[in-house]
Amino acid sequence: MLSHAHRVVIVGGGFGGLEAVSGLAGLRAEITLIDQRNYHLFQPLLYQVATASLSTSEIAWPIRNLVRGRSEVSTLLATVTGIDASARQVILSDGERVGYDTLVLATGAQHTYFGHDDWEGIAPGLKTLEDATTIRRRILLAFERAERAVDPGRQAANLTFVIVGAGPTGVELAGTIAELARSTLAPDFRRIDTRTARVILVEAGPRILPGFAEDLSAYAHKALEALGVEVVLERAVTNCTADGVTFADTFLPTRTIIWAAGVKASAAAAWLGVTADRAGRILVEPDLTVPGYPEIFAIGDTVAITGPTGDQVPGIAPAAKQEGAYVAKTIGRRLRGKPAPPPFRYCHQGSLATIGKRLAVIDFGRVRLRGSLAWWIWGFAHIYFLIGLKSRLSVALSWLWIHLRDQRGSRLITQGEVPTDKISPDLHSTAR
Amino acid sequence: MLSHAHRVVIVGGGFGGLEAVSGLAGLRAEITLIDQRNYHLFQPLLYQVATASLSTSEIAWPIRNLVRGRSEVSTLLATVTGIDASARQVILSDGERVGYDTLVLATGAQHTYFGHDDWEGIAPGLKTLEDATTIRRRILLAFERAERAVDPGRQAANLTFVIVGAGPTGVELAGTIAELARSTLAPDFRRIDTRTARVILVEAGPRILPGFAEDLSAYAHKALEALGVEVVLERAVTNCTADGVTFADTFLPTRTIIWAAGVKASAAAAWLGVTADRAGRILVEPDLTVPGYPEIFAIGDTVAITGPTGDQVPGIAPAAKQEGAYVAKTIGRRLRGKPAPPPFRYCHQGSLATIGKRLAVIDFGRVRLRGSLAWWIWGFAHIYFLIGLKSRLSVALSWLWIHLRDQRGSRLITQGEVPTDKISPDLHSTAR
Numbered sequence: 001m002l003s004h005a006h007r008v009v010i011v012g013g014g015f016g017g018l019e020a021v022s023g024l025a026g027l028r029a030e031i032t033l034i035d036q037r038n039y040h041l042f043q044p045l046l047y048q049v050a051t052a053s054l055s056t057s058e059i060a061w062p063i064r065n066l067v068r069g070r071s072e073v074s075t076l077l078a079t080v081t082g083i084d085a086s087a088r089q090v091i092l093s094d095g096e097r098v099g100y101d102t103l104v105l106a107t108g109a110q111h112t113y114f115g116h117d118d119w120e121g122i123a124p125g126l127k128t129l130e131d132a133t134t135i136r137r138r139i140l141l142a143f144e145r146a147e148r149a150v151d152p153g154r155q156a157a158n159l160t161f162v163i164v165g166a167g168p169t170g171v172e173l174a175g176t177i178a179e180l181a182r183s184t185l186a187p188d189f190r191r192i193d194t195r196t197a198r199v200i201l202v203e204a205g206p207r208i209l210p211g212f213a214e215d216l217s218a219y220a221h222k223a224l225e226a227l228g229v230e231v232v233l234e235r236a237v238t239n240c241t242a243d244g245v246t247f248a249d250t251f252l253p254t255r256t257i258i259w260a261a262g263v264k265a266s267a268a269a270a271w272l273g274v275t276a277d278r279a280g281r282i283l284v285e286p287d288l289t290v291p292g293y294p295e296i297f298a299i300g301d302t303v304a305i306t307g308p309t310g311d312q313v314p315g316i317a318p319a320a321k322q323e324g325a326y327v328a329k330t331i332g333r334r335l336r337g338k339p340a341p342p343p344f345r346y347c348h349q350g351s352l353a354t355i356g357k358r359l360a361v362i363d364f365g366r367v368r369l370r371g372s373l374a375w376w377i378w379g380f381a382h383i384y385f386l387i388g389l390k391s392r393l394s395v396a397l398s399w400l401w402i403h404l405r406d407q408r409g410s411r412l413i414t415q416g417e418v419p420t421d422k423i424s425p426d427l428h429s430t431a432r
Numbered sequence: 433m434l435s436h437a438h439r440v441v442i443v444g445g446g447f448g449g450l451e452a453v454s455g456l457a458g459l460r461a462e463i464t465l466i467d468q469r470n471y472h473l474f475q476p477l478l479y480q481v482a483t484a485s486l487s488t489s490e491i492a493w494p495i496r497n498l499v500r501g502r503s504e505v506s507t508l509l510a511t512v513t514g515i516d517a518s519a520r521q522v523i524l525s526d527g528e529r530v531g532y533d534t535l536v537l538a539t540g541a542q543h544t545y546f547g548h549d550d551w552e553g554i555a556p557g558l559k560t561l562e563d564a565t566t567i568r569r570r571i572l573l574a575f576e577r578a579e580r581a582v583d584p585g586r587q588a589a590n591l592t593f594v595i596v597g598a599g600p601t602g603v604e605l606a607g608t609i610a611e612l613a614r615s616t617l618a619p620d621f622r623r624i625d626t627r628t629a630r631v632i633l634v635e636a637g638p639r640i641l642p643g644f645a646e647d648l649s650a651y652a653h654k655a656l657e658a659l660g661v662e663v664v665l666e667r668a669v670t671n672c673t674a675d676g677v678t679f680a681d682t683f684l685p686t687r688t689i690i691w692a693a694g695v696k697a698s699a700a701a702a703w704l705g706v707t708a709d710r711a712g713r714i715l716v717e718p719d720l721t722v723p724g725y726p727e728i729f730a731i732g733d734t735v736a737i738t739g740p741t742g743d744q745v746p747g748i749a750p751a752a753k754q755e756g757a758y759v760a761k762t763i764g765r766r767l768r769g770k771p772a773p774p775p776f777r778y779c780h781q782g783s784l785a786t787i788g789k790r791l792a793v794i795d796f797g798r799v800r801l802r803g804s805l806a807w808w809i810w811g812f813a814h815i816y817f818l819i820g821l822k823s824r825l826s827v828a829l830s831w832l833w834i835h836l837r838d839q840r841g842s843r844l845i846t847q848g849e850v851p852t853d854k855i856s857p858d859l860h861s862t863a864r
Contacts, residue, residue, distance in 0.1 A: 038844065057844060058487070077845075140470065144509045187501075188507075401822045409489050411471075411497065412494070
């Protein structure tokens with residue numbers, strides 16, 4: 001009797017999951033990659049879709065296509081709703097079960113409203129392509145509503161953009177929206193001066209970009225202000241409504257709130273009933289297995305693990321990729337009957353954030369860069385990490401046009417209704 | 433007392449409306465361009481978005497941006513719901529009124545189900561960007577469902593694609609879907625052989641491409657069949673359900689029906705209470721004014737008018753552009769106190785349709801082309817007519833990849849749910 005091939009099921013086609021698939025190449029294993037989307041998303045550039053700089057297809061690739069050359073890899077477009085660990089089966093939303101010998105959970109994270117889930121409809125976060133097109137539509141519609149508004153208060157509220165949370169995503173959104181208003185959109189409107197728009201970045205902590213060295217935070221702060229962004233520190237948002245946002249004792253009328261304040265892990269810990277931290281991340285063993293389940297690995301934003309410096313490994317693409325590669329290596333050694341590799345060791349390659357279209361900060365640890373050189377490094381690094389020559393050429397072309405002509409090619413308001421600011425002033429606050 | 437500038441209101445930013453705006457340049461007129469979308473859409477390539485060949489932003493441009501250099505032109509993102517012709521005002525959906533001295537109606541057409549409006553949710557047509565992404569999602573989801581289907585009947589139904597109507601859009605959709613199934617998608621799936629998919633083009637009339645010369649129709653028919661498309665002639669569709677389509681006495685199980693069978697004009701005739709033909713098109717005067725309203729012009733798909741050969745002017749972009757230019761000229765002459773130009777005379781420049789990615793037919797009247805030379809002419813003509821160098825480069829790049837690598841870059845399933853073919857087999861039939 002022939003033994004069946006070892007079945008590896010990987011849940012999640014993000015950076016970690018795909019890296020694990022890559023690392024398993026050449027093994028005698030039957031791999032099933034399950035994702036609830038049909039595409040892999042390059043999340044570091046998602047804010048550029050939200051701000052009309054790139055189009056959706058420039059930063060997303062069909063997962064099937066990425067693994068087309070690997071006949072042992074099957075792709076399943078499906079939603080996982082649970083795990084039957086005793087039967088070693090993944091349970092899908094339609095009741096179907098997929099058996100595994102080894103399971104890799106790379107299910108990522110989503111934004112969290114710290115108990116205020118009702119804010120989600122008002123203040124969308126930025127995790128999916130749909131989030132990005134929703135934010136893009138809201139930003140563009142706010143300018144359209146302002147152009148048509150008769151009442152000065154309504155006009156001002158429509159020209160006020162609030163970004164909550166000053167990590168890299170919040171900083172990048174604030175800088176780009178400021179540039180849209182100050183420069184790209186200005187010649188296109190007749191009744192309003194888009195340059196008068198207010199872009200406000202609200203952060204509960206004492207400085208922006210808390211993951212970066214202090215001098216880079218200070219530089220980014222000044223650079224954002226030079227772009228026209230108002231930075232508000234040490235103010236937690238206490239309420240979000242269709243009319244505006246409250247932080248500390250201030251109520252600010254606005255029609256556009258974007259949430260970049262916090263993430264929580266997917267439900268993977270709950271599927272297994274294992275211990276998680278406050279953000280829902282599984283507290284994995286040093287070899288990235290789930291405690292009590294040596295055949296189940298968890299990687300990326302799904303897990304909490306500390307790096308060699310004692311700090312938490314950050315929820316960024318390079319960390320997920322390193323974990324994916326480590327897990328693939330471990331699985332390979334197990335299948336070949338070799339001893340386990342030493343515990344996972346995270347190597348921090350640096351933190352990057354852009355401030356508008358010409359400046360960036362890069363924190364390599366000992367080496368810190370800021371300004372336009374950092375921007376060029378950021379740009380080349382991101383083009384390099386895109387998948388395929390076509391995407392690289394396409395994104396390079398889009399960026400060239402943004403820089404030379406100040407034209408952002410994806411200013412499309414799709415999937416929504418026509419705006420009005422007269423009869424039903426906030427028809428769109430929850431529209432998708 | 434200064435006389436106010438002549439107010440021209442143009443409703444619709446399609447080919448006709450934009451051409452009218454262009455033609456009015458240099459006049460002492462205050463122009464307002466109203467559209468319910470914020471973008472101009474290059475409809476001749478919309479089928480390529482529906483078949484994952486191009487992305488939405490490659491064929492759509494923000495209207496505001498197109499007229500940014502014309503300070504006398506205001507753009508209004510709004511839906512027109514009526515006209516108060518005695519007060520010379522356009523009425524918007526929120527009750528606002530926009531006064532005009534001259535009005536140009538370029539409101540286009542939409543698809544019609546000949547009294548079966550309930551088919552719309554089942555058999556989407558292809559007129560808007562949202563239609564295109566809906567069709568794209570349905571096509572891609574059908575393959576995903578087939579990959580997961582256990583029951584052979586369901587698998588076959590998911591691998592059956594029916595296109596109703598064999599005008600250029602139907603032919604182009606059928607050819608491209610066949611190529612997707614035969615070639616692009618084949619290496620990506622494991623359980624199904626996408627090359628077994630059936631693509632069926634159903635036409636009520638006696639031949640495909642009825643607007644073309646008979647020999648070109650016959651050539652296109654054979655070329656489609658060589659691509660694997662089944663062409664069914666002289667069969668009218670009598671029913672569409674979530675389970676399949678009925679034509680003549682045949683019921684064909686399918687999950688994907690695309691409607692390319694008929695269009696009707698927008699409601700412009702009803703707004704004015706004027707005579708329209710069966711398709712709702714205004715029967716305009718020879719100078720393109722609406723009978724009884726010398727200050728109101730109607731152009732493009734909104735109108736029915738005969739050309740110099742006695743045939744109806746076709747509902748294609750060049751016709752709308754010629755009409756827009758003619759109307760702008762007439763308005764210019766009126767404002768300068770000059771006599772009216774001679775009646776509008778349509779000049780037919782040719783009919784084009786592609787069959788897959790390498791062949792096309794072009795009917796210039798006396799000269800008729802077919803095959804790959806026709807395809808090259810079609811390709812260059814369409815790139816030439818795109819707006820801006822960036823779009824031209826971007827579309828050329830996308831086409832290059834389709835031709836050299838058989839990669840279609842926009843295979844994204846967005847704005848929908850995850851498919852399943854087990855518990856709730858047709859969750860997606862009406863999802864948007």
